[in-house]
Amino acid sequence: xxxSGTRCRPQVSAxxxxxxxxxxxxxxxxACLVAADRFHHLAExxxxxxxxxxxxxxxRYVPSSYxxxxxxxxxxxxxxxxxAPAQRLDLAVILTAAPHVLEARLRExxxxxxxxxxxxxxxxxxxxxxxxxxxxxxxxxxxxLDTGEFSPQAAVQAINCRASALLSxxxxx
Numbered sequence: 001x002x003x004s005g006t007r008c009r010p011q012v013s014a015x016x017x018x019x020x021x022x023x024x025x026x027x028x029x030x031a032c033l034v035a036a037d038r039f040h041h042l043a044e045x046x047x048x049x050x051x052x053x054x055x056x057x058x059x060r061y062v063p064s065s066y067x068x069x070x071x072x073x074x075x076x077x078x079x080x081x082x083x084a085p086a087q088r089l090d091l092a093v094i095l096t097a098a099p100h101v102l103e104a105r106l107r108e109x110x111x112x113x114x115x116x117x118x119x120x121x122x123x124x125x126x127x128x129x130x131x132x133x134x135x136x137x138x139x140x141x142x143x144x145l146d147t148g149e150f151s152p153q154a155a156v157q158a159i160n161c162r163a164s165a166l167l168s169x170x171x172x173x
Contacts, residue, residue, distance in 0.1 A: 028078070031072070031082060031143035034065055039086070061086075061089060062086050062089075062140060063142065066079055066135060067084070067128055071115065076134070088114065090141070093147055094128055094132075094142055096147065097146055099121040101147075101148040103119075132144065
């Protein structure tokens with residue numbers, strides 16, 4: 001789960017962490033705060049769970065930071081360097097859809113941060129497309145799933161199938 005609930009999270013506001021970060025911090029300062037929280041979460045929760053033999057699922061990880069930090073004006077090479085020490089995933093699932101589908105979903109559910117506003121989906125989708133090869137080069141294997149083409153149940157089934165295959169392979173090793 002991201003962002004973490006650990007003590008690294010700033011407690012300066014009653015607003016949720018995500019809203020605090022994206023409304024009060026921008027660019028490099030936001031990138032560094034998110035990275036600090038992510039590395040703390042990794043050390044305090046993810047690595048101990050993996051050491052116990054657990055299966056860890058995260059809602060967002062480094063691939064989402066690549067996209068959101070670059071959208072926020074942070075140079076890609078800075079973001080890559082910032083996350084170079086991050087533990088690599090077995091699989092990063094990237095859920096996407098056509099920009100018009102995402103825009104309709106945002107209008108229906110409401111926005112959660114300054115990154116989510118009318119017109120924000122097109123640059124985000126484009127950047128995920130552009131950064132897919134960079135993520136793979138940096139050791140983050142990705143499975144992209146267009147949720148505009150599948151029902152939620154079919155998307156869960158596709159993710160479950162991919163994750164089960166990875167789990168079986170890892171257990172065999």
